[in-house]
Amino acid sequence: MKRLFIFLFAVFFINLAYSQENIVEKVRNEIKVWGEAKILIPKNNIKDLNILAKTISLDYPKGDFWLGYVNQKQYDNFLALNLKHKIFEEDNSTKALTMAATMAQMSNWDRYPTYQVYDSLMRRFALSYPSICKLDTIGFSVNNRLILALKISSNPYQEIDKPKFCYSSTMHGDELAGYVLLLRLSNWLLSNYGINQRATDIINNTQIFINPLANPDGTYAGGNSTVGFSKRYNANNIDLNRNFPDPIAGQHSDSEQWQKETLAFMNYADSNEFSISANLHSGAEVLNYPYDCSTSSNISHSDVDWFIDVCENFVDSIPFYAPAVFFTDVVTSGYINGGNWYVVYGGRQDYHTYFKHSREITFEVSLQKKLSTSELTNYWDYLSPGLISYIENCQKGLEGYIRDSITNQPLRAKVWVENHDGFNSEIYSKTSSGYYYRPILDGTYTISFSSDGYLPKTIPNINISGSGLTIQNVLLAKNENSLEEINNRIEYSVYPNPANDLLTISLTSKPDLKTNFSIKSSLGVELLDGNVIDKKTIIDISNLNRGIYFINVGTKVTKFIKE
Ligand SMILES: [Zn+2]
Numbered sequence: 001m002k003r004l005f006i007f008l009f010a011v012f013f014i015n016l017a018y019s020q021e022n023i024v025e026k027v028r029n030e031i032k033v034w035g036e037a038k039i040l041i042p043k044n045n046i047k048d049l050n051i052l053a054k055t056i057s058l059d060y061p062k063g064d065f066w067l068g069y070v071n072q073k074q075y076d077n078f079l080a081l082n083l084k085h086k087i088f089e090e091d092n093s094t095k096a097l098t099m100a101a102t103m104a105q106m107s108n109w110d111r112y113p114t115y116q117v118y119d120s121l122m123r124r125f126a127l128s129y130p131s132i133c134k135l136d137t138i139g140f141s142v143n144n145r146l147i148l149a150l151k152i153s154s155n156p157y158q159e160i161d162k163p164k165f166c167y168s169s170t171m172h173g174d175e176l177a178g179y180v181l182l183l184r185l186s187n188w189l190l191s192n193y194g195i196n197q198r199a200t201d202i203i204n205n206t207q208i209f210i211n212p213l214a215n216p217d218g219t220y221a222g223g224n225s226t227v228g229f230s231k232r233y234n235a236n237n238i239d240l241n242r243n244f245p246d247p248i249a250g251q252h253s254d255s256e257q258w259q260k261e262t263l264a265f266m267n268y269a270d271s272n273e274f275s276i277s278a279n280l281h282s283g284a285e286v287l288n289y290p291y292d293c294s295t296s297s298n299i300s301h302s303d304v305d306w307f308i309d310v311c312e313n314f315v316d317s318i319p320f321y322a323p324a325v326f327f328t329d330v331v332t333s334g335y336i337n338g339g340n341w342y343v344v345y346g347g348r349q350d351y352h353t354y355f356k357h358s359r360e361i362t363f364e365v366s367l368q369k370k371l372s373t374s375e376l377t378n379y380w381d382y383l384s385p386g387l388i389s390y391i392e393n394c395q396k397g398l399e400g401y402i403r404d405s406i407t408n409q410p411l412r413a414k415v416w417v418e419n420h421d422g423f424n425s426e427i428y429s430k431t432s433s434g435y436y437y438r439p440i441l442d443g444t445y446t447i448s449f450s451s452d453g454y455l456p457k458t459i460p461n462i463n464i465s466g467s468g469l470t471i472q473n474v475l476l477a478k479n480e481n482s483l484e485e486i487n488n489r490i491e492y493s494v495y496p497n498p499a500n501d502l503l504t505i506s507l508t509s510k511p512d513l514k515t516n517f518s519i520k521s522s523l524g525v526e527l528l529d530g531n532v533i534d535k536k537t538i539i540d541i542s543n544l545n546r547g548i549y550f551i552n553v554g555t556k557v558t559k560f561i562k563e
Pocket of ligand 1: 172175241281282283
């Protein structure tokens with residue numbers, strides 16, 4: 001009875017609060033049809049933006065409101081916060097989203113491709129430029145659409161030692177401008193190789209990965225022939241840009257499983273280890289640099305000066321090509337620290353930057369999410385200089401090889417800039433070749449190189465200057481005190497032998513912290529193990545059956561008998 005009363009009271013309360021506009025019903029209907037709905041929440045009503053950011057998919061501040069997206073579960077949780085809100089209904093009537101149903105109709109880059117035309121375009125890039133372009137399948141979406149990337153390189157079918165760069169767009173399926181911009185950028189790079197010096201230099205010096213469409217199910221939510229009904233979330237109604245492991249909020253800050261699309265990207269980043277990347281979105285016009293998960297007063301990226309420098313370079317090109325108001329809606333400078341704008345958890349920018357040691361910026365490229373097709377060529381004019389020059393950042397910084405000083409074997413090593421790096425900003429050399437690339441501003445640095453089992457090396461006064469990459473090769477000497485060496489050196493005896501309940505391991509020298517033992521049966525089954533803590537360590541073997549056993553300490557094996 002009490003429960004019923006509470007329930008009735010709750011229903012009454014909700015009705016009272018929203019009866020005039022039937023907002024809740026409207027939002028729920030929208031979610032029923034599209035899997036997601038857009039809501040506006042008055043700013044002065046929000047007590048804790050962090051709680052709201054964890055409850056719904058916060059999009060952007062819009063005047064006196066925050067715009068947010070909700071799926072069914074998010075909306076239920078949101079209603080529990082008791083915040084006033086209204087549904088955001090976009091006026092779609094003026095939108096002209098002309099589709100290209102044939103490849104020929106894409107020739108002026110002023111239409112959105114149907115899914116089939118997109119697929120064909122990507123294949124044609126690889127077929128038309130086989131010596132510099134390869135088509136990768138990053139994975140498949142929930143509805144089994146392809147998640148594709150072009151690898152553009154002077155040797156696309158080989159793993160070569162050049163910096164790796166990644167552009168990706170439209171992981172929010174309704175943020176369309178970046179999709180066509182990246183297709184057109186791919187075409188510009190490929191068709192200008194050997195013709196235009198800049199395009200040629202970029203391809204010769206960098207391995208470029210371009211994924212124009214990260215969330216095909218969202219973009220083609222209305223079917224493969226239109227982007228008119230594109231939506232933010234994937235087919236499971238999950239925001240992919242809140243679905244990645246987060247440096248602050250943990251592995252599943254959105255309380256959802258990693259989506260197919262998210263896992264595909266995580267695998268792709270694992271196998272490619274990008275050095276510089278960017279993620280294209282829409283809904284604002286601003287460059288958003290790490291971190292998103294915290295304000296800069298709490299956490300600042302060690303390379304904040306580098307981020308600001310590359311952002312400045314990008315926005316400096318804009319006034320020559322775009323109207324004066326372009327890229328000024330968030331801040332007049334055109335770039336901002338992500339967390340200082342608003343905190344986001346589970347975004348790909350922070351995932352790539354923190355966990356994968358890349359430097360990723362979120363490019364918000366157009367105020368209009370579903371940019372009218374009549375604007376597409378204008379936006380190319382406004383943004384292509386910046387998009388091109390951002391890749392060229394891979395031609396500055398430090399590179400080299402890290403190898404074993406005797407055998408010349410390539411080493412996976414950590415590259416750490418002293419008095420500079422922190423919060424995972426270090427980078428690593430490749431296991432396969434020992435090659436590393438570290439983007440960094442011009443200057444003089446002390447840099448340390450370290451690898452498991454090797455003596456670390458610190459090199460002072462490494463001078464990095466603006467003209468091309470500075471090369472610093474490093475040879476590391478094996479650490480004689482490495483675990484492997486220690487284990488090889490251990491000398492010991494066991495007594496008594498035969499033993500009854502207790503067996504003593506007696507070492508000729510003091511054990512290392514990591515020295516351990518294991519006892520195996522004559523059939524090789526491990527029965528006991530533990531640490532060797534002192535020169536004499538006594539083990540209780542009373543639980544072993546009578547028989548023959550083998551004890552390992554370090555790498556040496558001794559036979560003993562249990563009576
Ligand atoms: Zn977005």
